[in-house]
Amino acid sequence: MTTYRGRATATAFILDVPLIGEHEARRRVIAFWRHGAELRVLPHGHWLLHLAEPTSVRAELAPGLLAEPGADEIAWKHAGSTRVERLSALPTLNPADWLNSTTLRIAHLKPLEPPEPPVPSIERMHKPAPDLRAAAKIGRSSPLTDRATSELRARLPHARSSGGSHAARLWSHVRSALVWLAVKSPAFSLVRRRHQRYLRDLTRAFEQRRWDDALREAIALGGSETALRTLRLPRRRGSLRPSLTTASSSASLSYGPTVYEHLQDLYRSAAEALERAGEVIEAAFVLADLLDSPAEAVDLLERHRHWRLAAELAEGRDLSADLVVRLWWRAGDRGRAVDLARSRGAFATGILRLATVDAAAALELRHAWVHDRQAAVDHIGAVEAAWPEAKLRPMVVSSIQTGIALGGADAGHLFAYLAAYQPGEAARSAVQALVDSDDPATLLARARFGTTFAELRCDDPVADRALATAGLRALVRDGGWTLDRKTLGRVTKALSSRADPLAVADLADVPRAPRSAAEAPFVTASGPPGTIALFDAAVLGNGGVLAACGDAGTFLLTRDGRVRARWDIPAHQLVIADHGGAALLVNRRESVRDVHRLDLATRKVRRWTALRVKAILPSYDGGLLTAVSDEGIVVFDVLADSPRMVWREMTEAAKILSVNRTATSISAIGLVSVNGRPQLEAWRWELPGWTLRGRTRVRSDESLHVLACGKALSPTLSAGDVHATVDDGVAEVRAAQGEVMFRAAFPDGDTLGLRSHAGITTLFDSGGRIVAVDEHGTVQANLRLRIA
Structure with missing residues (x-):
């Protein structure tokens, strides 16, 4: 291309493609191609390779003729003449189009250690904050009010953000003292006249029905005349949003209950007048934000079919969960209604409230409830959700059959529903085999069948009488199924009223089993430590034993140690659903x-997600998973495809030391700030609604555990409402309550673990030995893992 010999700095090359051929030209371009380079086509088939940055090359080894393009043009020689071309007018080539990957051979590489799975972003359910002022098209405050407020603020100190509740209370006392001093000063008459003028103007605006002026200048009442204790005139509200807690008062100087009652009557009359005039949003604004009566505002909006705004207001003001569910369902946002019903345990009450206004919608919500329980693999929950509505019973037949296949005490519960719904020969034979058995292992299943069938009834009276008679005979033979006096009387009466009268007359009275005075059982773990490391274990109510063995996988065993199933899923923790039909396998990474x-019924495993949390509680309700993170106690929706946080508690805690839960209660000990000083407190909530039932101070001991019932103590291990030393x-x-349930010895044992599920308490050690005892003191399992 050139007779020059030596090294030069090149910014571009001109390749004579007709001379060297396109294949060679491509090879040379790729050799010098870097990110940011450009390839353009010159006339007569030449290419211009514009480098990403100047490069030093030997001229005789360059891929083409060295060139120095200008800002938007290039001069080059061709056929003895100099040509000038505009760069922007030249077509471009993309070398990526030359690559043909079809002939490449793909080799799959395996890392020495699998990388940490990516942690997806967590979706959060936010409370809505409806802007009733904007919805009602109420303007901003007048310049006069703004000016008066500014003058008053210039004279008095005002509250600033405090660092905690102690600082807020301190400022409240200081402010009260300042108000008292101002009232006693000669300047008070000026302040009083200003407030009296404001009240006269406000009253006149309401009486003349100048609603825009009246509502934008109105003072918000806090629910009692005690809120009227400040020297300020109403603040300007630029964008009014209902408070997510109790609406704060912006009332003026305390003139006593007379002024308060006057304003209250004035606002209530305005709300009634606005509703009669068809100004529903304005009337709701008066009720919710001026009178601080959000329930009345929600009722008004619902009557006038403003369901979405009513739902937003009800949820934002923390009104009852069943009301919020009803409103979201009527507003058409059924996904949010179901999410709230699941997270707050409000399906049943939501259906009752919805049925009072729309029976068809209530049936649809019940249908959604059944699907939700089926998605959570809660067979009993799905059946009981569908049962009150006969139209929905066919959709839970599969849930009944699957739950019976799992076995255990729950199978007896579901047998009662199967017999009541399909009292055919097959169902009657299966029930008869269950109740005629005297096997102690099926005692709980017989008891669950009898107590459940006592509340149900077959459509076929002949089948109903036969099954009630069989259940009553089993009750007498088994000595009352260890039922308490009240339950025993109720079940006996219900079955006797439907059983064969001749059989009832022949049967003896139900004997009451004497209270056992035997000592708590003592169990010695079977043999030496096993052959595989055990990280977590749970003895299930259906007779199975689930074991998490770290990277060795997860095993489902019989109670004598035989392997039923194995999953090649690393797991260091088991999270068992309260209903026993599902579990979460948790693999702890860095x-x-x-x-x-x-799914323990189908034995199918599906990956859900990766969570960056400090701890995950060992049980859940099948749909909501509780964990501890930097944000406090957090609740995730397990049925969502990606992690979604639906609830948070104890967010103010600097540290959470202990958390335990059962199906009906959850408690935690955390380090919280009280009056500016840290102290340990035990909080207890009622599930599933997360209703706070207790908050007590406990001694400063970081070894404390809290049971789900809220009791704080210092054992070695704790799980739910049991603990062990x-x-x-x-x-x-x-x-x-402190009574000894059992004792277990683990000779040469290492770290022990404790779990409570379905009335069975499980102890295990890291060597693979498992001991389980039920609430009646019966040993349910004593095995050693020996996986070849």
Whole structure:
């Protein structure tokens, strides 16, 4: 291309493609191609390769003729003449189009250690904050009010953001003292006249029905005349949003109950007048924000079919969850209605409230409830949700059959529903086999069948009488199924009224089993430590034993140690659903927890997500998972495809030391700030609605555990409402009230674990030995993992 010999700095090359051929030209372009380079086509088939940055090359080894393009043009010689071309007018080529990957051979590489799974962003359910002022098209405050307010603020100190509740209370006392001093000063008459003028003008505006002026200048009442204690005139509200807590008062100087009652009557009359005039949004604004009566505002909006705004206001003001569910359902946002019903346990009450206004919609919500329970693999929950509505019973037949296949005490419960719905020969034979059995292992299943069938009834009276008779005979034979006096009387009466009268007359009275005075059982773990490391274990109510063995996978065993199923899913923690039909397999990584969902009926495993949390509680309700994170106690919706946070509690805690839950209660000990000083407190909530039932101070001891019932103590281990102390390899397990349930010895044992599920308490050690005892003191499992 050139006779020049030596090194030069090149910014571009001109390639003579007709001379060297396109294949060679492509090879040379790719050799010098860097990110930012450009390739353009010159006339007569030449290419201009504009480099990403100047490059030093030997001229005789360059891919083409060295060139120096200008800002938007290039001069080059061709056929003895100099040509000038505009760069922007030249067509471009993309070398990526030359690549043909079809002939490439793909080799899959495996890392030495699998990388941490990506942690998806967490979706949050935010409370709506409806702007009733904007919805009602109410303007901003007048310049006169703004000016008067500014003058008053210039004379008095005003509250600023405090660092905590102690600072807020301190400022409240200071402000009260300043008001008292101002009232006693000669300047008070000036302030009083200003407030009296404001009240006269406000009253006149309402009486003349100048609604825009009246509503934008109105003072908000806080629910009692005690709120009227400030020297300020009403503040300007640029964008009014209903408070997510109790609406704060912006009332003026305290003139006593007379002024308060006057304003209250004035606002209530205005709300009634606005509703009669068809100004529903304005009337709701008066009720919700001026009178601080959000329930009345919601009722008004619902009457006038403003369902979405009513739902937003009800949820934002923390009104009852069943009301919020009803409003969201009527507003057409059924997904949010179901999410709220699941997170607050408001399906049943929401259906009752919805049925009072729309029976068809209530049936649809019940249908959604059944689907929600089926998605959570809660077979009993799905059946009981559908049962009050006969039209929905066919959709839960599969849930009944699947739950019976799982076995255990729940199978007896579902047998009662199967017999009531399909009292055919097959169902009657299966029930007869259950109640005629005298096997102690099926005692709980017989008891669950009898107590459940006592509340149901077959459509076929002949089948109903036969099944009631069989259940009553089993009740007498088994000595009352260890039922308490009240339950025993109710079940006996219900079955006797439907059983064969001749059989009832022949049967003896139900004997009451004497109260056992035997000591708590003592169990020695079977044999030496097993052959595989055990990280977590749970003995299920259906007779299975689920074991998490770290990277070795997860196993489902019989109670004598035989392997029923194995999943090649690393798991270090098990999270068991309260209903026993599902579990979460948690693999602890360096900073995240990888979570898989396991359906114990179908034995299918599906990956759910990865969570960056500090701890995950060992049980859940099948749909909502509770964990501890930097944000406090957080609740995730397990049925969502990606992690979605639906609830948070104890967000103000600097540290959370202990959390325990059962199906009906959850408690936590956290380090919270009280009056500016940190102290340990035990909080207890009622599930599923997360209603706070207790908040007590506990002693400063970071070894404290809290049981789900809220009791704080210092055991070695705790789970739900049971706890254990371990001394020299012997664990003593106690109930919440302190009575000893059983003792278990683990000779040469290492770290012990404790779990309580379905009335069965499980103890295990890292060597693979598992001991389980039920609430009646019967040993349910004593095995050693020996996986070949």
